Structure formats: C-alpha cells, structure tokens
Amino acid sequence: KHLIMTPVTSAEAAACGVEKTWFEKCKQNIGLYKQARMTVEFEKLDTFVEQTLTDWSDDFHLPFPLKYDRSWRRLPEAKVTEMFLKELRKTLERGTALHNEERVDEGMRVAEHIFAGTSLPDLLDTPQLVFQKRFESRGAPRDLAEQLAKSTRRILGNPAPEVPPNGGK
Numbered sequence: 001k002h003l004i005m006t007p008v009t010s011a012e013a014a015a016c017g018v019e020k021t022w023f024e025k026c027k028q029n030i031g032l033y034k035q036a037r038m039t040v041e042f043e044k045l046d047t048f049v050e051q052t053l054t055d056w057s058d059d060f061h062l063p064f065p066l067k068y069d070r071s072w073r074r075l076p077e078a079k080v081t082e083m084f085l086k087e088l089r090k091t092l093e094r095g096t097a098l099h100n101e102e103r104v105d106e107g108m109r110v111a112e113h114i115f116a117g118t119s120l121p122d123l124l125d126t127p128q129l130v131f132q133k134r135f136e137s138r139g140a141p142r143d144l145a146e147q148l149a150k151s152t153r154r155i156l157g158n159p160a161p162e163v164p165p166n167g168g169k
Helices: 012-014 020-025 031-040 041-061 077-094 101-115 120-123 128-137 142-156
Strands: none
Touching: 012 020, 020 031, 020 041, 020 128, 031 041, 077 101, 077 120, 101 128, 101 142, 128 142
C-alpha cells in the first residue's frame, strides 16, 4: 500500500483560515506561509519567498549521500579496502582538485596508510570530517585532506564496483 499526500489547494486552505493570496504567493507551502505571515509585509512577500526557497535549496542540497551505499557492505570484506582504494585513485586522477600526479600519489600514500587497518564498519560509517582529521594527522595538507575526505564519502555513497569473476586476481 502507498500513502499519497496531495498538496492542499488554495480553496481548501482558505476554508481553514489561511489567506488565499498569501498562500498562493508562498507556492502553497504551509511552512513558508506561516513564516511569511509572522515576518514580512505583503509588499516584500515575493522577495521573501524567493530568498527563503533559495536558502532552503542551498541548505538541504547534498552533493553526495551522507550514508554509504549498501552495495559496499555486500562485497567480500577482504576486498572492500582494495576496491575502495582503486576507486579513490581513479577519482583523484579524474579530478582537477589535486592538479598533478605527485599530489595524487601523496594522497594515495596517506589513504593507504589510513585504510590499511580500517574495519568495514569504520570505513563505511565514519563521517567526512573525521576522515579529514585522520588524513591531516598523517601529514596531509588541509586541502589534500579535505579532497580525500570528500572523495571518500562520495565513493562510498555510490554503488560499489562489482567484484571481477576471478576475484580480481
């Protein structure tokens, strides 16, 4: 079974005491309507609505999932770190943030050291900021540590590569 919630129409909202013109200008968003009624004059409503919706979009837009993709957990545990590090190298080489092969190699040395003894739950559940601090503690400059941490979360937030039929050998 599915629960489908349709937006309230302006007429339905008006029947509940909501001012129809304000509600329509607030794009029929009751939360936005309530904020607007408490904070702005009608003449400034259009600007308020536009700015608030832009702010909400900026605040709640995520460039990648904050949680790992479940496919990483389905990989053979012995292969996870190896496959993750291959993906990390590919990501760093594709990206322009590290600028050159030496920086990619430097980042990979730090990452290999950090992830060598990392358990699967630790790899999958560690927040980006904690990864960044770990990279920095191993000597990575701040910009490199930040890029490594972002890349780590981005990779783990997307589906894992498939294990080759021969186990990758």
